[in-house]
Amino acid sequence: MNYQWATATHIGLFRTQNQDAVWPEEPGAGEGPFVAAVADGMGGHAGGEVASRLALQAAIARKGTATQRVAAANRAVVEGVIEEPALSGMGTTLTLGVFGPDGHLDLAHIGDSRAYLKRGETMRLLTTDHTLVAELVESGRLQPDQVDNHPQRNLLTRAIGMAQEINIDTAADDLVPGDKVLLCSDGLWNMVTEENIASILELGPPEDSAWNLIEAANAAGGLDNITVVVVDAS
Ligand code: MG
Numbered sequence: 001m002n003y004q005w006a007t008a009t010h011i012g013l014f015r016t017q018n019q020d021a022v023w024p025e026e027p028g029a030g031e032g033p034f035v036a037a038v039a040d041g042m043g044g045h046a047g048g049e050v051a052s053r054l055a056l057q058a059a060i061a062r063k064g065t066a067t068q069r070v071a072a073a074n075r076a077v078v079e080g081v082i083e084e085p086a087l088s089g090m091g092t093t094l095t096l097g098v099f100g101p102d103g104h105l106d107l108a109h110i111g112d113s114r115a116y117l118k119r120g121e122t123m124r125l126l127t128t129d130h131t132l133v134a135e136l137v138e139s140g141r142l143q144p145d146q147v148d149n150h151p152q153r154n155l156l157t158r159a160i161g162m163a164q165e166i167n168i169d170t171a172a173d174d175l176v177p178g179d180k181v182l183l184c185s186d187g188l189w190n191m192v193t194e195e196n197i198a199s200i201l202e203l204g205p206p207e208d209s210a211w212n213l214i215e216a217a218n219a220a221g222g223l224d225n226i227t228v229v230v231v232d233a234s
Contacts, residue, residue, distance in 0.1 A: 001103040001175060004029045005036060005231045006206035010214045012187055013222030019048030020185045020227035021056045021092075027207050032101040035060060035069070036229040038113045040185040042159065043090030051090040054080050055160050059096055066098045066108035070160070070168050074110075077161030091159035095127060095183050099231060103175040108168050111159050113227075114189055116197070117173060118180040123198040126171045130158035154186075180206075181231040184213070187224035191217040206230040 006027040011018040019041035039055050041048030058076030059069040073094050081088050093111025100106065107115055107126055112134075115126040128134065132155040136142035147153060158166060175181070180201050188197070192213065200212045209230045217226040 001032055001099070001101060001177070002029065002234045003032055003034050003099055003231055004206055004234065005034065005229065006210040007036070007227075007229045008210035008214050009227040010218065010222075010225070012225050013218055015225055017046075017049055018225045019052055020187070020225040021049075021052035022227045022229060023056050023060055032099045034099045034231075035096065036099070036183055036231060037094060037096035038183045038185055038227050038229060039073075039092045039094045039160075040111065040113050040187075040225070040227070041090065041092040042156070043087065047087045047090030048092070050080065050087055051077050051092040051161055055092045055094050059094065066096050066106040067168050067170055069096055069098075070094055070108040070110060071166075074160045074166050078164055081161065091156075091161035093156070093185070094160050097181065097183060097231075099175070099181075099233075103233065105173045105175050105181065107171040107173075109171070110166060110168060111156055113183065113185045115171070116182045116184075116194075117175075118182070118198055118201050119176070119178070123194060123201075125194075126173065128169060130156055130169075132157055175233045177234045179233040180209075181229075181233070182213075183229040185225060185227040187222075187226035188213055188217050188228055190224065191220040191222070191226075201230065206232050
């Protein structure tokens with residue numbers, strides 16, 4: 001498989017720090033294996049920024065499956081707190097994909113960053129949000145239209161760094177030429193409808209799509225840090 005990728009991250013219009021982190025740092029192309037990831041840090045002071053970067057570094061350095069990489073990221077953030085107790089409470093989401101030469105996509109995920117697969121006219125969410133509101137909707141105790149105004153809409157039920165052992169979600173897909181994969185932080189999907197995301201992905205190469213997604217989130221209010229990875233398979 002040939003992959004062409006681009007990434008973009010932006011502070012948004014209201015935050016004073018960008019606590020998101022993204023891999024890779026530069027656009028590129030290749031046959032795979034290729035690793036891409038988005039992390040959205042949380043925690044007071046510098047904590048969120050430290051957590052997302054620590055997680056990403058550990059996940060990239062660890063050679064192995066997506067799950068092994070995410071587990072390594074968790075250990076790194078947990079150990080980071082032990083070494084620097086002032087950072088206690090820091091954590092991060094991590095959504096990571098390993099794109100194989102044969103088109104196999106191996107995904108591992110914790111938190112509320114997301115992965116989407118766009119194939120033809122259809123865009124599908126590959127991840128589940130680990131948020132309180134998503135669990136309430138899943139169990140029927142909250143209606144989807146009540147999510148936007150829920151006082152605890154940002155509360156994560158799972159995050160990297162919150163416990164020594166974490167339950168890591170996995171997903172897999174066999175990509176075909178023409179597929180587009182998007183990894184993104186909630187600063188995108190909270191601001192831009194899936195329909196709009198899908199139509200932006202349609203236009204132009206990954207580099208254009210990545211920056212157009214950032215622009216769309218900022219045009220819609222830019223309430224949070226925004227981070228995207230766009231991967232085209234051909
Ligand atoms: Mg965020």
